[in-house]
Amino acid sequence: MSAATTPARTGAGAAKPGGAGRTALRALQIVLLPILLIGLWWAASIASGVYYLPTPGEIAATFVEVWGSQRLADDVLPSVGRLFGGFALGTVGGVGLGIVLGLSSRIRAVLEPVLEFFRAIPPPVLVPLLMLFVGVNTTMKLAVIVSGCIWPILLNTIEGVRAVDPVLIDTCRCYGIRGRRWLTTLVLRSASPQIMAGMRQGLSIAIILMVISEMFASSSGLGYTIIQFQRTFAIPEMWSGILLLGLLGFLLSVLFGFAERKVLKWYNGVRAAARGE
CATH class of the missing domain: 1.20.5 (Single alpha-helices involved in coiled-coils or other helix-helix interfaces)
Structure with missing residues (x-):
């Protein structure tokens, strides 16, 4: 033995x-x-x-000098705040409308042509129009971010809701699970993997549109600062801003991945069990 x-x-x-x-x-x-x-x-x-191609050492030294000063509070933090605000609005709107369209085939049939029309319009094209109607302010920048990041969240939510297992729907009906409990326990939980996938795509788009919205008639923000460096031929400073954007995107991706693992812990467990792990 x-x-x-x-x-x-x-x-x-x-x-x-x-x-x-x-x-x-x-x-x-x-x-x-x-x-x-x-x-x-x-x-x-x-x-x-x-x-126009400074060394990484030059860019690193310039990075500390430029972004370690008052510019961090004047430009970076407001940009991040607008990014989170636009992404949050796009998430709420995309998930809310996606649930309605996913549950109702009639409403989806009525609204789908209109949604496809607006989805085909590139969000940067809307910037001059929003500037005319809304003005050059925070609302305009939030609207630009929402106009782009809402679509992957909306479409993934619709498909996630439509893919809910009919057997589970019948089971909830038999046990009398209805209303808000049915929505949160079954629909949102079943669609959450695709919702999170749409949110990840929407976050990437939100970062891009944050920069674009700040390049038009703005007086602060990362996009404004980078374009000002380019116009004044401050090349190491311009590269340092691009580097900061890359680091910001990487950090947000890591944080989102951590949150995604927490939210989808049950789903990852089911997949691991199916693989026999």
């Missing part, structure tokens, strides 16, 4: 270094590509000697 259990213990002990090794390898893969790209960029900037 002891001889039979010895290999099992050895195998279990051997699995731990393997897991740690895989984690270390994954961390190396994540870090290796950025280091390689920075090295290539450095070599290209030194070899070319072009003023």
Whole structure:
């Protein structure tokens, strides 16, 4: 009996270094590509000697000088606030309208042509129109963000609601689960994987539209600051703003991924069980 259990213990002990090794390898893969790209960029900037392509060291020094000052409070924080505000409005509108359209085929048939028409209009084209009707203010910038990020959330919510298992719908009906409880327990929970997928796409679009909305007749914000650096030929400063946008997008993606894992913990558990893990 002891001889039979010895290999099992050895195998279990051997699995731990393997897991740690895989984690270390994954961390190396994540870090290796950025280091390689920075090295290539450095070599290209030194070899070319072009003023418009500063070295990463120059950009890093300029980054600390520019964004570590009052500009962080004057430009970055207002931009992030507008980003969150527009994304939140787009999420509420997209999920709310998506539930209605997903549950009612008649309403969907009536509104679908109109929605497809507005979805085909690129949001940046609406900026001059919104400037005329709303003015150059925070409302206009929020409207630009909402006009783009709402669509992936809306469409994914509709498909998620339509894909709710009919067996579960009949089960809820048999047990008398109706109204708000039926909506939150069954519909939203079943559609939540696709809703979260739409929100992830909407967040990426919201970042892009935040910058675009601030490039038109604005006096503050990341988009305004970057375009001002470009117009005054402050090239390292311009690159530092682009770098900040990239870091902001990466940070938001990581935070959203963390929230997504928390919200869809039940779903990931079901998938793992289906795979026999």
